[in-house]
Amino acid sequence: MDLFPIFLKLTARPCLVIGAGNLAESKIESLRAANAKITVIAPQASERIADMAASGEIDWLQREYSPGDIQSCFLVVTATNIPAVNRAVFLEAQENNILCNAVDDPPFCDFYFPSVVRRGDLQIAISTAGASPALAQKLRKEINAALPLDTGDWLTDLGNLRREVVQMEPLNEERKQLLHQLATREVCGYDGCPSRVLAREHAKTNPLPSEKNETQQ
């Protein structure tokens, strides 16, 4: 199956979850990690979901889904224990061009949830296109065990240094080579960090056009 992998910005986007049991709970957790604005519709909710609603982290409309509910949301996840309800939600989503995931019901999904390894801004998402969720989970565990715990902190420092380089050097082959080199090295936030020193020395050999003019004058 030819699936298109993207990383969505969901901050403040209205996302709807129909059903509030165990399966809904894990989808809500992943939507919350992306700061989505979540509304749940379900007559009953798990303890965790009820707590999130009580503390104002999500909205919970304590009732059954009814047609017309999903028209103004960005995406919808349907996780009730009644397949006919999940399918009705999917059909309403299709009519309104809204992306829908009917949990564990592939023919009624526009998108699948991946297995995810996370270290700060680094996310590795694994999909088997539904062929074997168990394999996706196994690979997630293997990658998780192999990836150092401080990779997220290192990436933050690397990202900050890259921003400095982008300010100091023009977009050209030399800058690209330097950024590849830095991505293989230790980096820290310290001003005298060897990678930062290297980058500043490199910038002298590859200055921005305005700085080149200044030194020529």
Ligand SMILES: C[C@@]1(CC(=O)O)C2=NC(=C\c3[nH]c(c(CCC(=O)O)c3CC(=O)O)Cc3[nH]c(c(CC(=O)O)c3CCC(=O)O)/C=C3\N/C(=C\2)[C@@H](CCC(=O)O)[C@]3(C)CC(=O)O)/[C@H]1CCC(=O)O
């Ligand atoms: C990745 C993960 C993310 C998440 O759920 O957030 C995820 N399933 C996970 C675990 C898992 N799910 C199942 C098992 C039992 C072992 C097995 O079946 O292999 C295990 C493992 C376990 O729980 O031990 C059962 C299952 N899953 C689906 C069906 C229906 C079917 O196959 O027809 C059935 C049978 C239901 C039944 O018969 O009752 C369908 C889907 N599950 C997906 C995602 C989508 C495709 C992902 C992909 O492969 O790319 C897709 C298509 C739709 C969707 O729901 O988005 C999460 C791992 C999280 C992690 O730990 O990292």
Ligand SMILES: NC(=O)c1ccc[n+]([C@@H]2O[C@H](COP(=O)([O-])OP(=O)(O)OC[C@H]3O[C@@H](n4cnc5c(N)ncnc54)[C@H](O)[C@@H]3O)[C@@H](O)[C@H]2O)c1
């Ligand atoms: N939990 C699992 O591991 C698992 C695995 C595979 C498949 N499933 C299937 O997935 C479904 C959901 O699983 P679960 O464990 O989250 O179920 P659950 O019974 O814990 O939760 C079902 C939720 O759906 C809500 N609901 C029922 N009718 C509704 C309606 N008309 N409108 C809105 N909400 C409604 C309920 O109030 C409840 O919040 C079930 O069909 C289950 O058989 C579950």
